[in-house]
Amino acid sequence: MELIIQRDPEAAALLLARIVANEMRTNPRTVLGLATGNTMEAVYRHLVHMHQTSKLSFAKVRTFNLDEYVGLAPDDKNSYRHFMNERLFHQVNIKLENTHLPDGCAADLEAECRDYEKRIEKAGGIDLQLLGIGKSGHIGFNEPLSALRSRTRVKALAPATIKQNAPLFGAEHRVPRRALTMGVGTILEARRCLLLATGEAKAEIIARAVEGPITSMVTASALQLHPRATVIVDEAAATKLKEREYYRWIFANEPEWEEYR
Ligand code: GLP
Numbered sequence: 001m002e003l004i005i006q007r008d009p010e011a012a013a014l015l016l017a018r019i020v021a022n023e024m025r026t027n028p029r030t031v032l033g034l035a036t037g038n039t040m041e042a043v044y045r046h047l048v049h050m051h052q053t054s055k056l057s058f059a060k061v062r063t064f065n066l067d068e069y070v071g072l073a074p075d076d077k078n079s080y081r082h083f084m085n086e087r088l089f090h091q092v093n094i095k096l097e098n099t100h101l102p103d104g105c106a107a108d109l110e111a112e113c114r115d116y117e118k119r120i121e122k123a124g125g126i127d128l129q130l131l132g133i134g135k136s137g138h139i140g141f142n143e144p145l146s147a148l149r150s151r152t153r154v155k156a157l158a159p160a161t162i163k164q165n166a167p168l169f170g171a172e173h174r175v176p177r178r179a180l181t182m183g184v185g186t187i188l189e190a191r192r193c194l195l196l197a198t199g200e201a202k203a204e205i206i207a208r209a210v211e212g213p214i215t216s217m218v219t220a221s222a223l224q225l226h227p228r229a230t231v232i233v234d235e236a237a238a239t240k241l242k243e244r245e246y247y248r249w250i251f252a253n254e255p256e257w258e259e260y261r
Contacts, residue, residue, distance in 0.1 A: 003210060026129065032062070032129075036067075067141045110153075116180070135160050140184075149226075197239055
């Protein structure tokens, strides 16, 4: 795992967007794994800006989102499909048929999950998976106790997640209780994972995920098993990391990061 500390949320999001853009320029047919949440909004803003100002093309890119709420239709303003259309898809030259999210309104949710896995496989797997982290330590909606080898499935949301996402719905009781989510095992199969976390509220859970034991209680900790996982944080989210000076040294000195410094 690599850990990169940037001075503020904007710089952290820009760094992630630049890594994604470089991948897309090297491989125009990149398969992106996408995430939702407030943290990701800045990343999509930067990608849209790069599309408008430096011809970053999404023409051949295919995308698979991590998750979707059960019972929310694509045009529901709280659905993740709506989030992605608004923040990214409608603002770049991506073909909508190349964008995938699990269908939270499917009649047979289990069949939908199986089909989602097949669609990812058919696309050749995910090249770059973007991830946020929930206060429960989740990646996607892999709440505490999610098997580290889990696949796309229906998952009940943890109380901490319902609380965290409630402001968007206006009240806790309006937040759906279940979601479809890629499993931890599905996520770990991506060729590269990039997790972005910013703000003081994420400091504690980032320290547990990065420096704590690998545990299904904090599914982001499973990234420790991934051969190519990069965690990008801002100063506020880095405050509880014990080895932060070491991580800073690596970013400042390793040739791999030269173009991003
Ligand atoms: C939701 C998503 C997660 C995301 C999390 C973080 O719960 N299912 O994939 O990581 O939000 O959200 P935020 O960036 O708003 O803190």
